[in-house]
Amino acid sequence: MGQLVNGVWHDEWYDTESNDGEFVREEAQLRHWITADGSPGPSGEGGFKAEKGRYHLYVSLACPWAHRTLIFRAIKGLERYIGVSIVSPEMLEQGWSFDKASGSTGDALHDFDYHHQIYTKNKADYSGRVTVPVLWDRHSQRIVSNESSDIIRMFNSAFDDLTGNHDDYWPKALRDDIEAINKDVYDNVNNGVYRAGFATEQGAYESAYDRLFAALDRLEERLSGQRYLVGAQITEADWRLFTTLIRFDAVYFGHFKCNRQTLSSFPNLSGYVRELYQWPGVAETVNFEHIKRHYYYSHDMINPTRIIPKGPVLDFKSPHGRESLGG
Numbered sequence: 001m002g003q004l005v006n007g008v009w010h011d012e013w014y015d016t017e018s019n020d021g022e023f024v025r026e027e028a029q030l031r032h033w034i035t036a037d038g039s040p041g042p043s044g045e046g047g048f049k050a051e052k053g054r055y056h057l058y059v060s061l062a063c064p065w066a067h068r069t070l071i072f073r074a075i076k077g078l079e080r081y082i083g084v085s086i087v088s089p090e091m092l093e094q095g096w097s098f099d100k101a102s103g104s105t106g107d108a109l110h111d112f113d114y115h116h117q118i119y120t121k122n123k124a125d126y127s128g129r130v131t132v133p134v135l136w137d138r139h140s141q142r143i144v145s146n147e148s149s150d151i152i153r154m155f156n157s158a159f160d161d162l163t164g165n166h167d168d169y170w171p172k173a174l175r176d177d178i179e180a181i182n183k184d185v186y187d188n189v190n191n192g193v194y195r196a197g198f199a200t201e202q203g204a205y206e207s208a209y210d211r212l213f214a215a216l217d218r219l220e221e222r223l224s225g226q227r228y229l230v231g232a233q234i235t236e237a238d239w240r241l242f243t244t245l246i247r248f249d250a251v252y253f254g255h256f257k258c259n260r261q262t263l264s265s266f267p268n269l270s271g272y273v274r275e276l277y278q279w280p281g282v283a284e285t286v287n288f289e290h291i292k293r294h295y296y297y298s299h300d301m302i303n304p305t306r307i308i309p310k311g312p313v314l315d316f317k318s319p320h321g322r323e324s325l326g327g
């Protein structure tokens with residue numbers, strides 16, 4: 001665990017002291033966009049045209065942000081268009097690694113040992129955190145983006161003419177509703193579990209915990225009367241929530257002390273998460289071995305023994321019963 005400072009790796013944990021024990025996530029810095037014709041996207045530079053085999057995704061199967069991008073690669077039929085390398089679930093002194101002995105596929109493009117080498121290949125004097133996911137351009141030998149919320153929007157539409165898959169998870173008519181839900185879910189749930197788990201003061205933890213469960217109560221209520229977060233149609237808002245919910249009972253409940261109740265004990269949220277898990281292509285993107293190993297093994301300041309719990313026993317394959325809500 002650490003970060004790059006002028007291209008040199010420094011092994012250090014997050015600084016929470018300057019924020020009263022609160023974890024503050026760094027903004028992603030690399031924000032270019034792949035577009036159908038290579039024209040510039042909403043941020044960064046142009047020149048990244050959608051092409052088969054040109055781009056490569058670096059992910060961790062443990063990471064909820066990287067998981068979104070893998071889900072979009074699957075549901076948009078992009079497997080044959082965009083390659084993937086998976087890091088080891090163990091994020092240790094050198095950060096994310098490509099150590100095959102501990103579960104990585106290896107780096108398919110450069111055969112690097114560590115993910116931070118991808119960042120310094122992109123920019124030799126890079127300063128900042130070294131995160132997954134990363135979308136790499138083989139053509140220009142640069143990082144297109146290290147922001148998952150941008151990557152899923154590129155995947156949603158940029159390759160449609162090549163793949164013929166026009167499923168739209170970011171439909172124009174629903175964008176305002178999606179953005180409003182995304183904000184609540186990001187602040188209180190996606191990032192909320194981390195704010196609870198990485199807090200180093202009691203007050204910071206309790207405030208994150210309270211906000212998290214208040215948000216889950218709101219979502220539980222919302223999903224009592226409609227099948228998906230913005231109504232009858234599944235959108236990116238659902239996939240962004242899903243990657244946190246699917247990890248909830250396995251890691252956030254115990255390791256991050258988000259333990260007012262399990263996700264399984266929310267009737268609507270648990271049926272909803274089962275439906276999304278059963279969506280074609282999605283179960284294959286979920287790997288509980290990597291998920292549990294990453295959190296319990298890498299965060300040794302939270303779990304110094306590095307013992308990985310055997311349970312809980314989870315069943316996401318049973319009927320979800322959500323059809324009755326329509327959609």
Ligand SMILES: N[C@@H](CCC(=O)N[C@@H](CS)C(=O)NCC(=O)O)C(=O)O
Pocket residue numbers: 001002026027028062063064065066129130131132133146147148149
């Ligand atoms: N804004 C990024 C956040 C990604 C992120 O924080 N990934 C975590 C893994 S779950 C990471 O790589 N952390 C390493 C670090 O912070 O040093 C995104 O959504 O793409």
